[in-house]
Amino acid sequence: MDFRLTEDQRALRKGVRELLARLFDRGALRAALDSPSLDRELWRELGGAGFFALRLPEEEGGVGLGLPEAVLVFEEAGRVLLPGPLVSTHLAAGVVPGASEGAVVVTDASEGLVPWLDEADVVLGDVSGAVPVRSVDPLTPLHRLPGTGGCAHPFRPAxxxxxxxxxxxxxxxxxxxxxxxxxxxxxxxxxxxxxxxxxxxxxxxxxxxxxxxxxxxxxxxxxxxxxxxxxxxxxxxxxxxxxxxxxxxxxxxxxxxxxxxxxxxxxxxxxxxxxxxxxxxxxxxxxxxxxxxxxxxx
Known part of the structure; x- marks a missing residue:
């Protein structure tokens, strides 16, 4: 099996890197540390660039790419420490109206933790009773679900x-x-x-x-x-x-x-x-x- 990137995949990675260099450079990262709120303009810019609709079919307004391409895009997001519930909003594209365009911020609970709960427009799953906890990462505010001191879900085979x-x-x-x-x-x-x-x-x-x-x-x-x-x-x-x-x-x-x-x-x-x-x-x-x-x- 050939895992080398195709020419299109290399172009995608280069384009995303250039986009994030423009939208979220080191100055923006430092500015985000001083602001407790998610940058909604940045979120809409990401949506307009197809970040969230990357895997949606073209006939549904998406980019029509696959999981390998999404992995390349999210690797670039991690490289610049892009803040926000990126994964949840990406997965909600095509399911939650407005998510694919970046008009809506979506979060969910994972392992008993809910990131960016106060900033989210849509929360997937039951997060009633979630309480704020101090996050070690200043760019990822967290809430914890009650009764989940550790893993929120019992073990299930993969x-x-x-x-x-x-x-x-x-x-x-x-x-x-x-x-x-x-x-x-x-x-x-x-x-x-x-x-x-x-x-x-x-x-x-x-x-x-x-x-x-x-x-x-x-x-x-x-x-x-x-x-x-x-x-x-x-x-x-x-x-x-x-x-x-x-x-x-x-x-x-x-x-x-x-x-x-x-x-x-x-x-x-x-x-x-x-x-x-x-x-x-x-x-x-x-x-x-x-x-x-x-x-x-x-």
């Missing part, structure tokens, strides 16, 4: 999970891969310019090993996510989520190590990737569930 739930897991994994890539890029850039003891720190073996390990994590997770988007196999999706969570969290930690003390400051973006990775890892099929899914499949 093949019995609804298709939409599996798709949500895979798209979240794609976001994690994008974040892992961003952490790798930041680490390499810093290692090439930061000097200590008369040379750039990228010349030190310990730093080289950290960056090499980050690259391996990223490529392994990306391959697993891309493959699962083609095969649609439930167990492969669970395995991809495991690898993507490990890559996003592990790369952010190692990126902090490469940056040294400055990586822990508010001015650096590294900590934002680590915090988002922690939240994403808990929102859709946390490690304990994914491990059970893979084990059951084996």
């Amino acid at each position: 093949e019995r999970l609804p298709t939409t739930e599996l798709t949500a897991v895979l798209l979240t994994a794609a976001e994690q891969v994008g974040s892992a890539q961003a952490a790798l890029d930041m680490a390499v850039s810093h290692a090439r310019t930061r000097e200590q003891f008369g040379q750039v720190i990228g010349g030190f073996q310990a730093v080289k090993h950290l960056c090499a390990g980050m690259l391996v994590r990223t490529e392994l997770a990306r391959a697993a996510v891309w493959a699962a988007s083609v095969t649609g196999d439930p167990v492969e999706i669970a395995g991809a989520k495991l690898l993507a969570d490990d890559a996003a969290v592990g790369n952010a930690r190692d990126c902090l190590q490469v940056h040294g003390g400055m990586g822990f400051t508010w001015e650096a973006d590294v900590h934002l990737h680590l915090k988002r990775a922690w939240v994403r890892a808990e929102l859709r099929m946390p490690a304990a569930r994914a491990e059970e899914e893979v084990a059951a499949g084996l």
Whole structure:
């Protein structure tokens, strides 16, 4: 099976990257930290660009692409830490009026947590009694459902999970891969310019090993996510989520190590990737569930 990107897929990824560079650059990311509200204009811009309607048939006003293309798009969203319930709104396109155009913000409960509940126009599922909890990620406000201190759903074999739930897991994994890539890029850039003891720190073996390990994590997770988007196999999706969570969290930690003390400051973006990775890892099929899914499949 050939997992190399087609020319159209490469063009799609390039176009989305350029779009997000215009709509949500580092200045916009920093501005979002100072605002508790979701940027509705940004949401409508995303809708107009086909972000949410990507997999809707063309006859229904969508772009008519498939899950592999959606994975590429969500990887780019993760790379820039695009905020908001992106996965839920994407999955609601064609089902909830206004979702595909970005006119409506849709969220749902996953593992007992509800992101962006106060900002959502439509909430899928019963979230009565949900209480606000302090989120480690300043760009992902959270509520928790009552009686769900951990996983909200009992274990079910992966093949019995609804298709939409599996798709949500895979798209979240794609976001994690994008974040892992961003952490790798930041680490390499810093290692090439930061000097200590008369040379750039990228010349030190310990730093080289950290960056090499980050690259391996990223490529392994990306391959697993891309493959699962083609095969649609439930167990492969669970395995991809495991690898993507490990890559996003592990790369952010190692990126902090490469940056040294400055990586822990508010001015650096590294900590934002680590915090988002922690939240994403808990929102859709946390490690304990994914491990059970893979084990059951084996």
